[in-house]
Amino acid sequence: MKRGEGDVGGRFWRTAIACALFCGTIILTCGCATEVGSHTFLGKTYPAKSADHPIDVYTDSLPERPFERVALLDIHCESQGFLETNLENDGVPELKRQARAAGCDAIVEISERKLDNWSLETRTKTFSAVGIVYR
Amino acid sequence: MSPEQVLAHEDVAGKEPAAVYQAPIAKVREAGIRALTFVGCKMKIDEPCHLRGRRPNKMGLLVGSGGESVEIFLYPKSENQTQVWVDTDLSFVGIAGQQSWDKQVVEQLNSILNTQTKQTP
Numbered sequence: 001m002k003r004g005e006g007d008v009g010g011r012f013w014r015t016a017i018a019c020a021l022f023c024g025t026i027i028l029t030c031g032c033a034t035e036v037g038s039h040t041f042l043g044k045t046y047p048a049k050s051a052d053h054p055i056d057v058y059t060d061s062l063p064e065r066p067f068e069r070v071a072l073l074d075i076h077c078e079s080q081g082f083l084e085t086n087l088e089n090d091g092v093p094e095l096k097r098q099a100r101a102a103g104c105d106a107i108v109e110i111s112e113r114k115l116d117n118w119s120l121e122t123r124t125k126t127f128s129a130v131g132i133v134y135r
Numbered sequence: 136m137s138p139e140q141v142l143a144h145e146d147v148a149g150k151e152p153a154a155v156y157q158a159p160i161a162k163v164r165e166a167g168i169r170a171l172t173f174v175g176c177k178m179k180i181d182e183p184c185h186l187r188g189r190r191p192n193k194m195g196l197l198v199g200s201g202g203e204s205v206e207i208f209l210y211p212k213s214e215n216q217t218q219v220w221v222d223t224d225l226s227f228v229g230i231a232g233q234q235s236w237d238k239q240v241v242e243q244l245n246s247i248l249n250t251q252t253k254q255t256p
Binding site: 036040072074076078124126 | 171
């Protein structure tokens with residue numbers, strides 16, 4: 001064995017183990033969040049809006065201009081690690097996606113839905129909202 | 136899937152419905168889509184008498200959870216009465232972290248359809 005060969009091999013394995021531990025820690029503590037959503041039209045259907053169509057979000061009020069409620073938007077957010085799922089970061093982007101798919105201009109009346117009898121799941125939240133179009 | 140095919144399906148034939156709703160099948164189907172979303176399913180089949188959703192596989196604290204397929208079978212007993220069967224199929228990948236979602240789906244259906252009944256004058 002040449003001088004230093006053992007050191008190089010040892011360093012390689014120490015680095016590999018450190019990388020594996022780091023990746024494992026990231027997966028265990030952060031995991032990945034999944035968001036699933038759907039929309040249900042309340043009456044007539046509307047064509048989907050483009051992916052960059054602006055969607056207004058009213059969290060605790062209603063628009064002052066006239067509007068029509070057109071769809072119920074439901075989403076399920078699940079974080080697999082220790083990070084808390086929250087409406088702003090996890091819920092609103094998926095609600096906006098569903099609003100565009102339902103041809104809406106804005107989201108109102110956002111509510112969190114409590115689900116009982118859940119096991120094997122961590123940090124799960126579901127949100128419902130109403131999608132509206134401006135008149 | 137037609138109503139007759141629903142009754143002949145292996146997950147339905149010879150089994151009591153999980154629930155019977157005094158509502159037209161279209162209303163129950165809409166509630167079914169919402170219920171599947173609430174338990175984290177992405178819609179895969181959306182037919183008048185048959186809904187199927189799949190929970191995405193996940194990595195994280197519960198490595199390999201998700202992957203279950205949840206089906207809702209709808210049969211129009213009459214114009215205003217719909218029978219419902221719910222069935223969860225587990226997949227091989229991640230089976231240790233999987234569970235049946237039948238009960239939660241029926242609870243959500245009950246909740247949604249009762250709420251809608253109350254809103255109707």
